[in-house]
Amino acid sequence: MSRPSRSAPEHRGAGSHVRNGRGGARSAASGDAATRERLLAVATRLFSERGFRGVTVRDLSREANANLAAVNYHFGDKLGLYREVVAMALEDVHVDPTTDVAAESTPEERIRHYVTTYVPRLASPRGRAVWAQKIMRHEMNDPTPLAPWIAEVVILPRMRFLAEAVATLMGTDMGDPRVGRCVVSLQAQCLSYMPNRFREVAFPGWREMTDAEIRAAATHIADFTLAGIRRLAEQGE
Amino acid sequence: MSRPSRSAPEHRGAGSHVRNGRGGARSAASGDAATRERLLAVATRLFSERGFRGVTVRDLSREANANLAAVNYHFGDKLGLYREVVAMALEDVHVDPTTDVAAESTPEERIRHYVTTYVPRLASPRGRAVWAQKIMRHEMNDPTPLAPWIAEVVILPRMRFLAEAVATLMGTDMGDPRVGRCVVSLQAQCLSYMPNRFREVAFPGWREMTDAEIRAAATHIADFTLAGIRRLAEQGE
Amino acid sequence: MSRPSRSAPEHRGAGSHVRNGRGGARSAASGDAATRERLLAVATRLFSERGFRGVTVRDLSREANANLAAVNYHFGDKLGLYREVVAMALEDVHVDPTTDVAAESTPEERIRHYVTTYVPRLASPRGRAVWAQKIMRHEMNDPTPLAPWIAEVVILPRMRFLAEAVATLMGTDMGDPRVGRCVVSLQAQCLSYMPNRFREVAFPGWREMTDAEIRAAATHIADFTLAGIRRLAEQGE
Amino acid sequence: MSRPSRSAPEHRGAGSHVRNGRGGARSAASGDAATRERLLAVATRLFSERGFRGVTVRDLSREANANLAAVNYHFGDKLGLYREVVAMALEDVHVDPTTDVAAESTPEERIRHYVTTYVPRLASPRGRAVWAQKIMRHEMNDPTPLAPWIAEVVILPRMRFLAEAVATLMGTDMGDPRVGRCVVSLQAQCLSYMPNRFREVAFPGWREMTDAEIRAAATHIADFTLAGIRRLAEQGE
DNA sequence: AATGAATGAGCCTTCATTCAT
DNA sequence: GATGAATGAAGGCTCATTCAT
Numbered sequence: 001m002s003r004p005s006r007s008a009p010e011h012r013g014a015g016s017h018v019r020n021g022r023g024g025a026r027s028a029a030s031g032d033a034a035t036r037e038r039l040l041a042v043a044t045r046l047f048s049e050r051g052f053r054g055v056t057v058r059d060l061s062r063e064a065n066a067n068l069a070a071v072n073y074h075f076g077d078k079l080g081l082y083r084e085v086v087a088m089a090l091e092d093v094h095v096d097p098t099t100d101v102a103a104e105s106t107p108e109e110r111i112r113h114y115v116t117t118y119v120p121r122l123a124s125p126r127g128r129a130v131w132a133q134k135i136m137r138h139e140m141n142d143p144t145p146l147a148p149w150i151a152e153v154v155i156l157p158r159m160r161f162l163a164e165a166v167a168t169l170m171g172t173d174m175g176d177p178r179v180g181r182c183v184v185s186l187q188a189q190c191l192s193y194m195p196n197r198f199r200e201v202a203f204p205g206w207r208e209m210t211d212a213e214i215r216a217a218a219t220h221i222a223d224f225t226l227a228g229i230r231r232l233a234e235q236g237e
Numbered sequence: 238m239s240r241p242s243r244s245a246p247e248h249r250g251a252g253s254h255v256r257n258g259r260g261g262a263r264s265a266a267s268g269d270a271a272t273r274e275r276l277l278a279v280a281t282r283l284f285s286e287r288g289f290r291g292v293t294v295r296d297l298s299r300e301a302n303a304n305l306a307a308v309n310y311h312f313g314d315k316l317g318l319y320r321e322v323v324a325m326a327l328e329d330v331h332v333d334p335t336t337d338v339a340a341e342s343t344p345e346e347r348i349r350h351y352v353t354t355y356v357p358r359l360a361s362p363r364g365r366a367v368w369a370q371k372i373m374r375h376e377m378n379d380p381t382p383l384a385p386w387i388a389e390v391v392i393l394p395r396m397r398f399l400a401e402a403v404a405t406l407m408g409t410d411m412g413d414p415r416v417g418r419c420v421v422s423l424q425a426q427c428l429s430y431m432p433n434r435f436r437e438v439a440f441p442g443w444r445e446m447t448d449a450e451i452r453a454a455a456t457h458i459a460d461f462t463l464a465g466i467r468r469l470a471e472q473g474e
Numbered sequence: 475m476s477r478p479s480r481s482a483p484e485h486r487g488a489g490s491h492v493r494n495g496r497g498g499a500r501s502a503a504s505g506d507a508a509t510r511e512r513l514l515a516v517a518t519r520l521f522s523e524r525g526f527r528g529v530t531v532r533d534l535s536r537e538a539n540a541n542l543a544a545v546n547y548h549f550g551d552k553l554g555l556y557r558e559v560v561a562m563a564l565e566d567v568h569v570d571p572t573t574d575v576a577a578e579s580t581p582e583e584r585i586r587h588y589v590t591t592y593v594p595r596l597a598s599p600r601g602r603a604v605w606a607q608k609i610m611r612h613e614m615n616d617p618t619p620l621a622p623w624i625a626e627v628v629i630l631p632r633m634r635f636l637a638e639a640v641a642t643l644m645g646t647d648m649g650d651p652r653v654g655r656c657v658v659s660l661q662a663q664c665l666s667y668m669p670n671r672f673r674e675v676a677f678p679g680w681r682e683m684t685d686a687e688i689r690a691a692a693t694h695i696a697d698f699t700l701a702g703i704r705r706l707a708e709q710g711e
Numbered sequence: 712m713s714r715p716s717r718s719a720p721e722h723r724g725a726g727s728h729v730r731n732g733r734g735g736a737r738s739a740a741s742g743d744a745a746t747r748e749r750l751l752a753v754a755t756r757l758f759s760e761r762g763f764r765g766v767t768v769r770d771l772s773r774e775a776n777a778n779l780a781a782v783n784y785h786f787g788d789k790l791g792l793y794r795e796v797v798a799m800a801l802e803d804v805h806v807d808p809t810t811d812v813a814a815e816s817t818p819e820e821r822i823r824h825y826v827t828t829y830v831p832r833l834a835s836p837r838g839r840a841v842w843a844q845k846i847m848r849h850e851m852n853d854p855t856p857l858a859p860w861i862a863e864v865v866i867l868p869r870m871r872f873l874a875e876a877v878a879t880l881m882g883t884d885m886g887d888p889r890v891g892r893c894v895v896s897l898q899a900q901c902l903s904y905m906p907n908r909f910r911e912v913a914f915p916g917w918r919e920m921t922d923a924e925i926r927a928a929a930t931h932i933a934d935f936t937l938a939g940i941r942r943l944a945e946q947g948e
Numbered sequence: 949a950a951t952g953a954a955t956g957a958g959c960c961t962t963c964a965t966t967c968a969t
Numbered sequence: 970g971a972t973g974a975a976t977g978a979a980g981g982c983t984c985a986t987t988c989a990t
Binding site: 067 | 974
């Protein structure tokens with residue numbers, strides 16, 4: 001075999017999703033890793049714009065000024081490259097500030113913090129790391145074999161974080177079905193501000209939201225949601 | 238024969254989306270359903286499961302026990318068949334009871350009615366016309382050239398209906414940006430109960446919601462939303 | 475079988491080209507022969523515009539407001555319909571005035587007559603019976619199995635007519651190779667004024683010839699050709 | 712490899728026709744001609760025999776012992792392959808000796824030179840580059856999107872060359888309509904000796920012209936044409 | 949006397965992948 | 970260490986024709 005020197009690049013099948021995340025060390029800047037990096041950069045952009053199925057290997061090679069076979073050579077196959085991109089997205093999402101709050105913060109503060117950091121990132125096409133969110137969005141619309149992995153790493157922790165805050169706020173425990181419903185209500189509202197292809201296609205006159213509008217939307221969601229949670233807490237199940 | 242009265246299958250151009258809706262009379266489901274009918278039935282199922290792009294003409298022909306060219310003969314092309322399916326979906330959605338309320342009902346009643354009729358239809362895979370909702374969902378994820386038509390016929394009327402109710406409830410007019418945000422919050426919550434391919438793929442152990450759970454979710458959304466709206470009405474813009 | 479009552483409509487194979495030309499009697503205007511006539515009219519137009527291969531059975535049916543199978547029913551197959559059209563064209567060409575001259579006319583008169591009747595018919599897109607010429611042109615560019623028939627009925631008689639005139643003019647007999655070459659030179663010049671698809675496509679700014687220009691071209695060809703013939707007659711073989 | 716220096720087969724859009732002509736060096740006909748070369752060879756033969764529309768990608772792949780997708784890989788699409796063939800034809804036509812004459816030659820010499828080099832090339836099926844002429848012929852009968860390019864590179868320069876000679880001979884300028892008509896007369900006579908599918912199909916007994924006959928025909932055209940031109944010069948417009 | 953429906957072969961193109969150096 | 974070349978499967982679509990009333 002004639003593989004590049006990356007540690008254990010045997011491209012695993014669809015069975016195990018988790019990668020070791022490339023470990024940071026950009027492999028001794030050996031110069032000829034440039035193609036691999038360009039491919040990753042291009043893949044990050046294209047996959048986040050069009051999703052896994054919307055991108056062809058030709059698109060990737062062309063835009064990365066790489067050979068058509070380069071994807072296969074460096075990543076085993078198209079899914080292998082996608083897996084690397086998703087891994088970076090997960091890493092990014094995982095350390096994001098959305099659920100990173102001071103230990104002593106109140107549930108209300110946690111929810112406000114979540115919404116006001118999350119919604120602007122979702123809504124703004126210019127924000128940093130939107131690409132990761134776009135990847136997630138594509139996965140939700142049209143899941144790949146990587147979906148379970150993503151669910152486990154991204155979705156569940158957030159749900160738990162929100163569930164804990166909501167449960168505390170309602171004075172109940174996380175098993176209470178009302179908690180789950182509130183979490184769903186909150187999360188659904190946030191996601192609805194994500195840029196949306198249907199909107200672009202179906203409403204040609206659509207105007208991008210301004211930053212002020214995005215902030216207003218976030219505040220709205222927080223107020224709206226907290227009011228809803230309190231109301232449900234009062235009336236019992 | 239069970240064809241509608243169009244004498245020759247002359248398939249209109251891309252200009253106008255709107256069909257006259259197959260003329261009603263589904264002509265006595267005679268058991269030996271004509272190829273055209275079988276194709277429509279299969280297309281309804283497959284398109285709602287996998288979306289326009291996820292279905293090939295060969296899939297359709299095979300499952301309908303029809304010749305590969307039958308789609309072209311009866312519907313002009315793949316999009317023509319899809320257009321018929323979408324037309325049925327729109328017809329179905331259009332006459333649905335969701336926005337069909339007594340004239341003297343209060344805004345709150347209207348919202349409760351909307352949610353309690355809409356959510357069960359979205360959530361239950363056994364309900365009638367889920368397929369229509371699935372088509373809509375696919376259109377939102379991966380719009381086809383039919384998206385503008387769908388937006389016009391389905392989305393806008395609902396938004397107007399909800400916006401009117403919300404504005405009345407808040408004592409403001411429909412131009413108030415808070416109204417739009419509340420409508421989005423409500424609609425997002427409803428849609429989050431729609432069956433979801435990501436959920437199926439990512440959470441293999443997912444259990445279908447019972448009817449009771451679905452009803453509980455609908456009630457939750459109504460309570461939650463009304464509480465949110467009232468709260469926002471109090472605090473002003 | 476369920477054939478229309480036309481005399482012996484057994485559509486022969488590619489072997490024998492010659493038809494009996496429908497004989498005039500439009501078969502007792504039985505009313506339901508209308509489709510057949512419409513088909514013939516449409517076929518005359520379309521085949522002359524686009525040639526045999528450039529027209530589909532669908533085109534014919536559609537424009538004649540006839541069923542897709544009508545062509546097959548009435549004419550056996552596409553070539554059968556084409557054969558009828560060609561038969562009419564041959565009939566038309568055969569009785570045309572090009573070679574129909576007074577018995578006592580001089581060779582020079584005959585040639586002038588040929589050119590001045592032939593060229594305007596070829597050149598003008600509005601002239602009567604251009605369609606027959608267009609059919610011929612298409613046959614020359616892209617022959618069908620009917621080509622030998624056409625050659626026999628149309629090309630050879632004209633060649634003989636011209637050869638006789640040229641031979642007389644040169645004071646030689648028709649076996650003289652110079653005669654054949656002069657005939658070719660004359661015919662080639664005439665044909666070069668026929669409307670030409672390449673010209674339309676390749677020279678978008680092309681302007682149609684006026685009637686005066688067409689007449690001038692015809693006169694030119696006659697003068698040019700007669701001068702050439704006389705010159706060759708002088709110098710011997 | 713024997714590919715030209717284009718590193719990746721990125722196939723240009725429909726905008727520009729002109730190619731840089733394969734860079735010349737046909738790379739030592741190494742016997743094991745690469746697929747690309749075999750495809751080009753087969754395409755040259757088939758396109759010149761049957762024209763662009765008369766050849767299918769399957770024909771090309773089969774006869775070149777190549778995969779069905781090879782045409783797409785090497786040339787983008789069928790038209791891309793055809794474009795290369797036409798480019799070679801144009802290059803060939805462009806450097807041909809037809810219009811390449813000594814500067815001090817007389818108009819009569821130029822016309823004789825044109826005819827006596829052009830006609831044998833057109834007439835003889837054994838001559839070099841007849842295929843190029845056949846391509847041109849097909850383009851005239853059934854133009855492709857490449858027609859304007861061909862007109863510009865091939866037709867116009869020749870017309871100009873002939874027009875100049877004729878105008879000088881007639882003692883008039885190139886704007887004189889008689890000049891154009893003489894050029895058409897000349898060119899039409901030349902082209903009439905090109906091998907012709909109709910002739911093959913319609914006259915199965917057709918006998919190939921001998922070289923002597925071809926030479927005689929060329930001489931005939933020159934004499935005939937010069938006589939015609941002189942006659943027209945005398946009689947004025 | 950005619951037609952709506954269906955058919956099978958074929959069209960060009962695109963795709964992710966693998967091979968042979 | 971990497972890539973130009975090739976591949977087979979599949980994509981949507983069009984065609985002339987034939988079948989079953």
